Ligand SMILES: Nc1ncnc2c1ncn2[C@@H]1O[C@H](COP(=O)(O)OP(=O)(O)OP(=O)(O)O)[C@@H](O)[C@H]1O
């Protein structure tokens with residue numbers, strides 16, 4: 001599997017000063033696999049995702065995405081980053097641009113598409129998240145769920161090899177989460193490789209191939225959702241799962 | 247009686263008629279200096295704020311020294327220092343150029359701080375979102391950060407711009423034929439305060455539109471926040 005992996009992380013470490021946040025993480029993600037990450041607050045889940053596209057500079061270890069060594073000095077980071085879609089807890093849409101403007105900015109400035117090609121690709125991405133009719137709306141005119149779907153469209157418009165989700169529904173009211181999760185299910189069904197940090201257990205049970213339990217910057221246990229969420233899981237995993245399951 | 251003394255001292259019709267063209271010409275000088283100062287000062291401030299965002303320590307150190315220096319010193323001191331100091335090092339600038347240069351540098355210093363504060367106030371997530379789509383640092387700054395930062399800077403920048411353009415009156419101490427200079431010269435010549443009234447009205451006529459323009463900008467640049 002390792003050879004064909006879209007994402008291959010080895011011995012990834014990250015320290016902030018003397019604080020070791022990631023303490024040697026190994027994780028390989030196969031094409032079309034959905035890896036679901038859980039762990040207590042402060043265990044390093046966000047830091048891990050942010051190291052993958054080097055928004056955060058890893059302290060050590062290797063990261064290979066689609067065969068490209070992310071840590072190599074000669075790697076074109078900007079070219080690789082557009083291959084790694086990222087969705088944030090707080091959406092981070094550009095407030096001064098319409099939904100379509102948000103989606104097309106990188107198409108125009110990174111992929112250098114002309115305006116009409118970018119608009120067409122942007123509209124196609126918005127259609128995939130069910131928001132073609134909101135193309136002209138600004139983020140402030142959209143609900144949280146709609147904003148997060150625009151953020152997903154912004155990432156998938158670049159045709160990434162892998163998508164990273166950092167608690168994509170945590171900032172949303174419960175009734176708005178369903179639409180975002182539905183879009184994520186569609187993405188999964190279309191064969192997207194995904195790493196999802198979330199507390200949405202039901203989504204994990206239905207959609208995840210593998211659940212990874214992270215604690216204090218290290219992977220404690222991993223396996224299919226049935227195992228990790230079931231009675232055979234290790235004691236620490238079970239304690240955590242029962243806590244968030246409540 | 248009271249009434250006509252008042253009119254004769256501050257609004258004497260003959261004086262108004264006689265010197266209106268002089269004041270009008272002075273207004274043009276004030277407008278010219280003010281417009282040039284606003285353009286160069288704001289451009290300088292924006293440029294320095296952009297340079298500062300690259301966070302190169304030695305360069306930022308110099309920027310901070312310049313900014314703090316020009317914000318701390320009274321503009322009058324700078325005008326006199328430059329006007330009487332430059333000839334000593336062999337540089338002779340006309341008084342109008344000195345006024346433009348000094349006021350541009352002062353406005354540039356304030357504008358840099360305002361733009362910089364605007365850049366810092368844009369949430370970190372905006373940088374991260376943009377960079378995660380493959381936009382480079384300069385692209386992110388240009389398309390994502392600055393448009394948001396600049397909107398936040400419109401109110402303080404408008405205030406600072408009005409304040410600095412009022413300082414064109416400092417040109418009177420170095421002989422720039424702007425409104426205050428012409429008004430005071432004329433006042434001492436005719437021995438009547440009417441030219442000063444005319445000068446004051448000229449400033450009002452100039453600055454009311456600027457203030458209104460600032461308000462219009464503020465509403466235009468405001469966008470609904472979630
Ligand atoms: N820029 C930073 N500087 C210093 N410490 C940081 C920084 N970013 C994160 N940390 C620390 O790293 C640890 C892991 O943070 P991280 O955000 O990755 O946790 P998390 O698992 O995503 O938590 P949560 O579930 O609350 O989002 C925390 O102790 C945090 O304080």
Ligand SMILES: [Mg+2]
Pocket residue numbers: 045046047166167
């Ligand atoms: Mg987190």
